[in-house]
Amino acid sequence: WVLLLSVKSLPDAYQNEIWPKTFDWSHYAYALQKIPTLPQNYMNSIVVTLGTVVITTVCAVLAGYVMVFLQVPGIPLVFGLLVASMFFPTRVTAVIAIFETQKDxxxxxVPAGLIFPYVTLSLALSVFVMRGMFQTVPHEIYDAARIDGAGPVRMLAGILLPMVKNGIVVVIIVNFVTAWGEYLLAKTLNTNQSAQTLPVVLSTATGGMGAWVWPRLAAVYIMAILPGLIAFGIAQRWYMKGLQEGALKA
Structure with missing residues (x-):
């Protein structure tokens, strides 16, 4: 519906019909003209999202591997603290502390400055998911690989990762969607429009659009959510497999 609204002419936009009689693509050009920093905001969102996804996924995979297959003292305590942290609205309660830390x-x-707060806030759930995925791998496979002389790096990269790839896709998609759409920290930590991400810019995009506000605003939102829709559409099959194979196993 929003996609069709973004290409409707003004008369069509205010009629109770889903399909437009006339397609008007000028709303997208107007959005770029109305928000001159939009290309930069796009790039900010891409940098922040990709940085968050890569760092969080790598850390979650390593942590899940260690928690399941390596005998490290204190693992139950660490995992318990991670699970406990998911019951608190950390994003809200820690915003002042995060602001002061970023200021210091x-x-x-700095757009890239959002990456580390995002990683910190996303890590608990990501580790929880990857730990559950590694628990679905039979220990007999791990023991057999050790007997064959496989070291930790070969064990993880060559044997275990292909077996938990669907869980990795779950972590990637969840963190991609979360980082791409995050608003509170992006608004608090970045006040310059050129340094802001798309959700923050979109929240102020309605001013000055006049009678054309709805189709033009729809065009802005389509441009904002399109990368996420494409990414999820490509990875949907692996995402569903990851959930079904135990990515959310306790």
Whole structure:
């Protein structure tokens, strides 16, 4: 519906019909003209999202591997703390502490400065998911690989990762969607429009659009959500397999 609204002419936009009689693509050009920093905001969102996804996924995979297959003291305590942290609205309660930390590090109004807060807030759930996935791998496979002389790196990269790839896709998609659409920290830590991500810019995009506000606003939102829709459409099959194979196993 929003996609069709974004290409409707003004008369069609205010009629109770889903399919437009006339397609008007000028709303997308107007959005780029109305928000001159939109290409930069797009790039900010891409950098922040990709950085968050890569770092969080790598850390979650390593942590899940260690928790399941390596005998490291204190693992139950660490996992318990991670699970407990998911019951608190950390994103809200820690916003002041995060702001002060970013200020001391000189990372305010720096788009890439959002990556580390996002990683910190996303890591608990990601580790929880990857731990559950590694638990679905039979220990006999791990023991057989050790007997054959496989080291930790070969064990993880060559044997275990292909077996938990669907869980990795779950972690990637969840963190992609979360980082791409996050608003509170992006608004708090970045006040300059050129340093902001798409959700923050979109929240102020309605001013000055006049009678054309709805089709033009729809065009802006389509441009914002399109990368996420494409990514999810491509990875949907692996995402569903990851859920079915135990990615959310306790």
């Amino acid at each position: 590090l000189g990372l305010l109004n």
